[in-house]
Amino acid sequence: MAQDSVGLSSDYQFWMQKVSTWDQASTVETQQDTCLHLPRFQEFLRQMYEALKEMDSNTVIERFPTIGQLLAKTCRNPFILAYDESQKILIWCLCCLINKEPQNSGDSKLNSWTRGLLCHVLSAFRFDIREVGLFTQGLGYAPADYYPGLLKNMVLSLVSELRENHLNGFNTQRRMTPERVRALSRVCVPLITLPDFEPLVEALLTCHGCEPQEVLWPEFFDAVSEAFLLKKISLPTSAVVCLWLRHLPSLEKAMLHLFEKLISSERNFLRIERFVRDSSLPEAACHPAIFRIVDETFRYALLETDGAPEILATIQVFTRCFLEALEKENKQLKFALRTYFPYASPSLVTALLQHPKDIPQGLWHQSLQHISEMLREIVEDQTHGSYGGPSDCWFAFIHFGGWADVAAEQLLRSEADPPEAVLWLLAFSYSPRDGSQQRAQTMEEVKAVLGRLLKLLRSPGFSARDVQAAAGQSREEAPRPLECGPLIRRLLLNFLLWAPGAHAIAQEVITLMAPTREITHEITGFLDQTLYRWDHLCTTAPASRKLASELLTELRG
Amino acid sequence: MESLLQQLARFSEVLAVSRTPHVSTWDPATVRRALQWARYLRHVHRRFGRHARIRTALERRLQSQWRQDSGSGPAPDPGLTNFQALGRCDLVLALRLLQNRALREAVWHALLQQVFPGPGVPGADEETLQGRLAHLARRRAAVHVLRLHGYQESPVVQEDALLKTQAEGPGGLLSGLWERGPQDNFLKVLAAALLLPPPSPRPQEEETGPGTPNTPGEGHHELLRWLLGKADILAAFCRRLPAGVVAAVAGRHPELSRVYLGLLADWGRHLHYDLQRGVWVGAESQAVPWEELYGRFQSLCQAPPPLKDEVRTALESWKAQDGDFEVPGLSIWTDLLLALGTGT
Numbered sequence: 001m002a003q004d005s006v007g008l009s010s011d012y013q014f015w016m017q018k019v020s021t022w023d024q025a026s027t028v029e030t031q032q033d034t035c036l037h038l039p040r041f042q043e044f045l046r047q048m049y050e051a052l053k054e055m056d057s058n059t060v061i062e063r064f065p066t067i068g069q070l071l072a073k074t075c076r077n078p079f080i081l082a083y084d085e086s087q088k089i090l091i092w093c094l095c096c097l098i099n100k101e102p103q104n105s106g107d108s109k110l111n112s113w114t115r116g117l118l119c120h121v122l123s124a125f126r127f128d129i130r131e132v133g134l135f136t137q138g139l140g141y142a143p144a145d146y147y148p149g150l151l152k153n154m155v156l157s158l159v160s161e162l163r164e165n166h167l168n169g170f171n172t173q174r175r176m177t178p179e180r181v182r183a184l185s186r187v188c189v190p191l192i193t194l195p196d197f198e199p200l201v202e203a204l205l206t207c208h209g210c211e212p213q214e215v216l217w218p219e220f221f222d223a224v225s226e227a228f229l230l231k232k233i234s235l236p237t238s239a240v241v242c243l244w245l246r247h248l249p250s251l252e253k254a255m256l257h258l259f260e261k262l263i264s265s266e267r268n269f270l271r272i273e274r275f276v277r278d279s280s281l282p283e284a285a286c287h288p289a290i291f292r293i294v295d296e297t298f299r300y301a302l303l304e305t306d307g308a309p310e311i312l313a314t315i316q317v318f319t320r321c322f323l324e325a326l327e328k329e330n331k332q333l334k335f336a337l338r339t340y341f342p343y344a345s346p347s348l349v350t351a352l353l354q355h356p357k358d359i360p361q362g363l364w365h366q367s368l369q370h371i372s373e374m375l376r377e378i379v380e381d382q383t384h385g386s387y388g389g390p391s392d393c394w395f396a397f398i399h400f401g402g403w404a405d406v407a408a409e410q411l412l413r414s415e416a417d418p419p420e421a422v423l424w425l426l427a428f429s430y431s432p433r434d435g436s437q438q439r440a441q442t443m444e445e446v447k448a449v450l451g452r453l454l455k456l457l458r459s460p461g462f463s464a465r466d467v468q469a470a471a472g473q474s475r476e477e478a479p480r481p482l483e484c485g486p487l488i489r490r491l492l493l494n495f496l497l498w499a500p501g502a503h504a505i506a507q508e509v510i511t512l513m514a515p516t517r518e519i520t521h522e523i524t525g526f527l528d529q530t531l532y533r534w535d536h537l538c539t540t541a542p543a544s545r546k547l548a549s550e551l552l553t554e555l556r557g
Numbered sequence: 558m559e560s561l562l563q564q565l566a567r568f569s570e571v572l573a574v575s576r577t578p579h580v581s582t583w584d585p586a587t588v589r590r591a592l593q594w595a596r597y598l599r600h601v602h603r604r605f606g607r608h609a610r611i612r613t614a615l616e617r618r619l620q621s622q623w624r625q626d627s628g629s630g631p632a633p634d635p636g637l638t639n640f641q642a643l644g645r646c647d648l649v650l651a652l653r654l655l656q657n658r659a660l661r662e663a664v665w666h667a668l669l670q671q672v673f674p675g676p677g678v679p680g681a682d683e684e685t686l687q688g689r690l691a692h693l694a695r696r697r698a699a700v701h702v703l704r705l706h707g708y709q710e711s712p713v714v715q716e717d718a719l720l721k722t723q724a725e726g727p728g729g730l731l732s733g734l735w736e737r738g739p740q741d742n743f744l745k746v747l748a749a750a751l752l753l754p755p756p757s758p759r760p761q762e763e764e765t766g767p768g769t770p771n772t773p774g775e776g777h778h779e780l781l782r783w784l785l786g787k788a789d790i791l792a793a794f795c796r797r798l799p800a801g802v803v804a805a806v807a808g809r810h811p812e813l814s815r816v817y818l819g820l821l822a823d824w825g826r827h828l829h830y831d832l833q834r835g836v837w838v839g840a841e842s843q844a845v846p847w848e849e850l851y852g853r854f855q856s857l858c859q860a861p862p863p864l865k866d867e868v869r870t871a872l873e874s875w876k877a878q879d880g881d882f883e884v885p886g887l888s889i890w891t892d893l894l895l896a897l898g899t900g901t
Contacts, residue, residue, distance in 0.1 A: 031706070053675065078705075081698035088691035095673050100666055111662065118669075119656050122694055144645045144652070144693060151696050153718035154703050187706045191699050 008051055015044050016066060019073045028186075031079065035189040035219060038083045045074075045089040049096070057099035057110070067097070068113070075121050083190035087121060094118050151196050158184065159203040166207035178215045185220040192223050193232040202235060205242040214246060225250035229257045237283040244290055251290065254279060255297050258314075267310050267525050269532035272317045282321035286329050288339040291322070295340075299395055309525050316401040323353070344396035348374045352400040357537045365419065368407055371397075372421035375428060380436065394432035404429040405533055411450060412494040415457075418450050430487045442487070449488055453495050461501060464508035467492065486522065489513060493526055497544045506547060507554065520555060527552040558611070561601065562618050568594050568646070569619075569637050575650055578659040585667035588654065592671060592686075595647035602643035616640045639736075647686055648693065731783055735790055744794050750780055751806050751813075781810055795820050796845070800856035808860045817857075818871050825850055825875075825893070830886045837889055850889075851896055858897055872897075 018037065022030045052060055060067060074080055074090055081087045097114045099107045123143065165176045185204055191197045201224060204216060224243055227233040235243070244251035261275050276282060285291040298318070301311050341349045351371050359367055375397060379390045397404070407422050407429075420443070427434070427442040434442065452470035456462045471492055492513065496506040510523060527548050534545060571591050574580065605611045619637050637646060651672050654660060660668070673687045683689065735743055784791055795803055795817050807814035824845040828837040837847040857868040872890050879888035885895060 026705070078698045078701045082695055082702050085691065087694045087698065088687065091673055091687075091691065091694075092675055095669055095675075098666060098669065102662070108662070115665065122652060122655065122690060123697070142642070142645070142649050143697075144648045145642070147693060147696050147700060150718060151700050151703075154700065157718045158703070183706060187702050191702070194695060194699060196696065196699070 005051070008047060011044055011047070012064060012070070015041060016070050019070060019077070022077055022079075023073070025077050025079045028183075031186060032219075034077060034079045035186065035223075038080065038086070038190055041080065042084055042086045042089065045086060045093065049089055049092050052093055052096035055096070057097060057107070060097060061110075068110075071097075072117060075117055079187075079190050081121065082194075084193060091118060091121055094121070148196070155196055155200045159199050162200075162203040162207040178211050181215050182217055185216040189217070189220055189223045192220075192227050198233060198235070201233065202239040205235070205239045205246070208242075208246075216246070218247070221247035221250055225253055229254060237280060240280050241284045241287050241290065244284055245287065248293075251293055252297075254281065255294065259301065262310055262314055267313060267521070267528065269313060269317065269528055272310075272314055273321070276314065276317050276321050282318060282325045285318075285322050286326050288335050291340050294318070302395075309522065312398055312401065313525070313529065315399055319399040341396055341399075343392040345374070345378070348378070348393065348396060352397065352403065356402050356406050364406055364410060365414075365422070368403065368410065368425060369419065369421045371403055372425040372428075376421075376424055379428065390432055394428070397429065402533065405530070408490050408494050409498070412453070412491065412498050415454065418447055423447060426487065446487065446491065449491060453491070453499075457499055457501075462505075464505045464512060467495070467502070467505065467509050468512055489519070489522070490526065493523065497530070497548055498541075500543075503543065503547050506551060510551065510555070524552060524555045527555070558614065561611075562615070564594070565598070565615065565618060565637070568598055572637065572646065572650055572653070575653040576657065580654065580657050580664075581659045581661060583660065583664055585664050588664060588668050589671060591650060591654075592647060595650045598643050598646050602640065606640075612640050615643070648689055651686060651690065731780075732787070732790075740793065741797060744798055745802075747780070747784065747794065748798055748802050748806050751784075752809060781812065785812060785816065791816060792820065800849075800853040803853070804856035804860050804864070807857070808864045814864055814867065818868065821850065821853060822871075822875060825889045828889055830889075832886070835886070837892065851893060854893055854897060 018033075018041075022034050025031045025034045055063065064070075071090065071094060074086075081090070094114055094117060097110070099111055102108045102111055161176050162181070165181075181204070184200075188197065188200060188204065192201055204220070205224070208215065221243065224233070224235075225247070228235060228240065228243070244254070258275060258279050258281065262272065265271055281290075281294055285294055298311065298315050302308070302315075305311055336346075337349050337353070338346055348371075351367065351374060354367060356364060356367075375393055378393045404426065407425050411418050411422060411426070423443040423446055424439070426446065427439050431439070431442065449471055453467075456466055456470055471488055492509065496502045496509060502509075513519065513523070531545065531548055531552070533539075534541070539545075571594065575591070601615075605615070616639055619639055619642070637643060642649075651668075654668055655665075655672070672690070678685055678687070681688065683692075784794065803817060807817045827841075827844050828839050828847060828850070830836075831838045838844075839846065854868065854872070858865055860868075872894050876882075876888055876890040876894060879890060882888050882891050885892050
């Protein structure tokens with residue numbers, strides 16, 4: 001407590017000096033400095049209020065003899081009063097100065113002075129045009145009505161000037177010089193979160209003249225980006241696109257914000273979808289420049305986290321939302337797919353774009369074959385062709401995760417021999433960097449496991465241990481090398497969900513499979529993703545769905 | 558309903574008093590009651606905002622009251638002037654009381670505590686009184702900031718924000734005049750304005766007051782547009798002014814003639830033929846009587862072309878729609894045409 005008050009005292013000195021320097025913020029320098037410090041000053045005001053409200057008026061004066069000066073100077077600075085809640089907190093601070101039981105004339109004088117200052121804050125900045133005052137009074141127009149209307153009209157007027165600027169291009173008769181636009185963006189900084197200002201913020205972002213360099217003040221972009229991420233302002237997609245294109249740090253912050261939200265919550269596809277949709281990134285990504293930056297950020301995140309499933313999931317959800325947004329776009333100029341995925345061949349992208357739900361289930365194996373062949377060609381091509389190598393086409397592939405999931409499911413649901421193309425595809429999706437020998441080995445392993453699992457299916461009944469044995473794990477043997485781990489686990493899980501006799505023993509098998517928390521997370525992730533996928537494919541498999549939900553609840557609970 | 562109107566009347570008194578030295582007699586309980594009242598009326602505003610009948614009744618009462626008040630004193634008290642004002646009555650009351658030096662110190666402290674209880678009060682900023690007062694202060698600061706550092710006054714009067722805001726008023730400059738009355742005079746002045754001679758180009762700028770148009774020509778457009786947008790004032794214009802005047806204005810402004818004809822058609826269709834008495838009568842007392850209808854059409858037919866011809870054509874077509882009778886008593890348009898004669 002004592003430390004707090006010491007901190008507050010030194011802060012007080014600092015801000016006292018600042019506020020004196022700023023005065024009415026009538027010069028560019030004072031305006032700039034004020035705007036830079038607005039959030040921190042508001043925080044200081046809040047702390048002051050918390051301290052002041054515990055004291056009575058005399059203690060306040062004792063503790064902070066110059067507080068009257070500080071508050072008075074603050075009242076004179078329109079930029080401070082225009083920012084967020086500063087005016088409200090200032091009023092509360094002034095209320096703390098009031099002496100409820102004035103003992104002498106000094107107390108009364110102070111009260112009177114505080115009263116005056118309070119009224120000033122509430123009704124400051126009149127239009128000192130006498131005729132206007134009388135005129136509005138004559139029409140019954142109170143300031144409470146007048147000022148909101150006036151603000152609206154001023155904003156409208158500025159917006160139309162900006163749009164005129166934008167449309168007229170090289171017309172020299174513009175009233176909006178670049179300096180004026182810059183000044184406007186500077187004075188708008190405290191006002192970005194005022195709803196009346198949304199049209200102006202939008203106009204400043206979307207209307208630009210023809211100067212080659214950026215006209216708007218950089219702190220304006222920062223303030224808009226911050227307000228947008230905290231949902232204090234709502235902007236149409238076109239304005240957000242302009243913001244991110246004109247000011248790269250805003251886009252970076254938006255992506256960081258998304259990652260932070262994803263990390264702090266459990267991996268749940270519905271939640272991921274909500275966060276992604278909330279972020280406006282899919283709509284903005286219809287602009288190729290933005291898509292490329294977002295995509296590269298995802299790729300970087302994947303590399304840094306060594307292919308974390310959360311990032312993979314986010315990429316898939318993002319791609320799906322992006323494709324939806326792209327379809328809804330009805331701009332005349334539609335960009336070719338190549339612009340979005342320059343590192344993959346157009347035929348590959350086209351094949352991957354096809355959503356399984358648009359193809360009859362009977363033909364899925366054909367699409368899988370086709371995709372597998374294309375990928376294999378690129379991967380095994382030593383010359384690397386005109387497009388990227390294995391890592392690039394793997395990155396393209398995981399955007400459209402649906403196909404890898406379909407592949408695993410199909411292997412378990414068909415009684416026939418597993419086609420090599422599908423085996424290759426699965427092995428590739430889990431370990432893109434394997435050499436051809438290693439991959440062949442993996443494929444053999446998977447084939448063996450599949451064979452054993454299918455034999456189980458044909459047998460009259462089987463136990464959890466039988467399943468474990470089919471996976472190649474036995475209690476005596478050492479655990480499998482990690483590369484096969486996730487893939488075999490995926491097969492086992494699919495088997496449990498689809499095999500009719502497996503429902504009873506599913507829980508037991510999972511307990512055997514999941515000795516660590518990491519693996520439990522992996523399994524819950526898989527179950528969540530499967531349910532989400534089934535919802536989108538409109539897969540009707542009530543028994544499997546029920547089992548998956550139950551297992552998921554059990555594991556999470 | 559009646560009690561609501563009474564409360565409205567009494568609160569208006571309170572609001573008027575809140576600016577006067579009379580508040581020196583108030584104590585904290587009075588202040589609390591006044592604020593509660595204002596809160597209640599604000600609730601009324603929210604509750605009946607969409608309820609057209611109650612809203613209109615309240616508005617009418619407020620406007621008649623204001624007309625009374627403004628007639629008496631030199632500077633009218635801009636208290637509650639229309640229904641919209643109810644939504645902000647607590648703001649207005651609070652601001653007036655806070656700024657009234659006649660309020661005793663202890664009472665003022667109590668007021669302050671009520672108006673600004675501090676954080677921790679439930680409710681969003683848009684709802685609480687302190688939130689809305691702070692919001693208003695913020696907007697005033699915003700206007701100031703813009704005016705000094707960004708906004709430029711526009712040379713084009715209709716676009717200048719300050720003038721536009723005044724013109725918009727609580728329902729608009731002209732609407733304000735209409736509300737304050739006397740209405741007949743207003744209508745006559747309006748007609749006179751619309752009949753002013755067409756503008757000649759004026760090189761020098763004339764001294765203009767705020768809100769008035771630069772030249773009569775521009776004003777005509779604005780004036781007419783405003784009138785055409787106000788159905789009730791337009792109806793009063795066409796009904797209450799003498800036939801000749803309306804015909805003259807209609808002759809000058811084709812848009813008005815179209816609307817006028819529409820109104821006349823409507824009035825005509827509300828009359829039915831009384832067989833016993835052999836005359837056209839209306840069902841309600843406010844219906845336009847035959848004589849007036851005839852008089853108006855007569856003025857129109859005496860107007861110069863193209864209005865004269867338009868009216869004839871309209872009458873003929875309505876007669877045809879009704880069945881093209883030549884016998885009187887079946888279609889009012891037939892009878893009117895018969896009465897008007899062939900004309901030239």
